[in-house]
Amino acid sequence: MKSILVSLSLTLFAVSPAVAGGTHSGGHDEKGAGKPGDISNVTRLVEVKMYETDDGEMLYEPRSLSVKQGETIRFAITNAGETEHEFVLDTLAKNQEHKAQMAKFPEMEHDDPNSVRLEEGEKSEIIWEFTNSGKFEFACLIPGHYESGMRGDLEVSAH
Numbered sequence: 616m617k618s619i620l621v622s623l624s625l626t627l628f629a630v631s632p633a634v635a636g637g638t639h640s641g642g643h644d645e646k647g648a649g650k651p652g653d654i655s656n657v658t659r660l661v662e663v664k665m666y667e668t669d670d671g672e673m674l675y676e677p678r679s680l681s682v683k684q685g686e687t688i689r690f691a692i693t694n695a696g697e698t699e700h701e702f703v704l705d706t707l708a709k710n711q712e713h714k715a716q717m718a719k720f721p722e723m724e725h726d727d728p729n730s731v732r733l734e735e736g737e738k739s740e741i742i743w744e745f746t747n748s749g750k751f752e753f754a755c756l757i758p759g760h761y762e763s764g765m766r767g768d769l770e771v772s773a774h
């Protein structure tokens with residue numbers, strides 16, 4: 616009996632932050648791209664290549680992505696370039712904010728589940744569940760890289 620009570624209160628405790636996060640006032644759409652996904656729910660593998668061109672562009676392949684709300688994507692990210700790059704998946708506003716911080720502190724390390732930073736030749740992956748529809752972005756926020764082309768649109772269509 617006691618253990619049932621404990622697990623009930625734990626459940627309630629776990630649920631309350633989600634409820635709080637769901638109450639969202641104001642007309643401006645500030646929803647994030649989603650949350651770290653579970654490997655057992657992956658619906659699609661997307662291979663992403665990061666590279667530079669001879670004429671100084673820095674790019675992602677693919678250049679843009681379309682996703683359906685509810686999909687869990689496994690991004691397999693390879694830095695095929697000759698310099699360090701990152702893949703940061705976020706809202707356009709958050710990426711701009713983050714980019715401004717990176718301009719001030721170029722060595723800033725981030726350890727967020729929505730981003731990876733890779734040395735040349737390195738590979739990594741992100742598993743992401745797209746819980747919200749909307750327009751998002753993947754970008755490299757290392758100073759100068761975004762301006763050299765290193766960004767892509769990621770549109771999540773409502774289901």
Ligand SMILES: [Cu+2]
Pocket residue numbers: 673699700701755756757760765
């Ligand atoms: Cu880069």
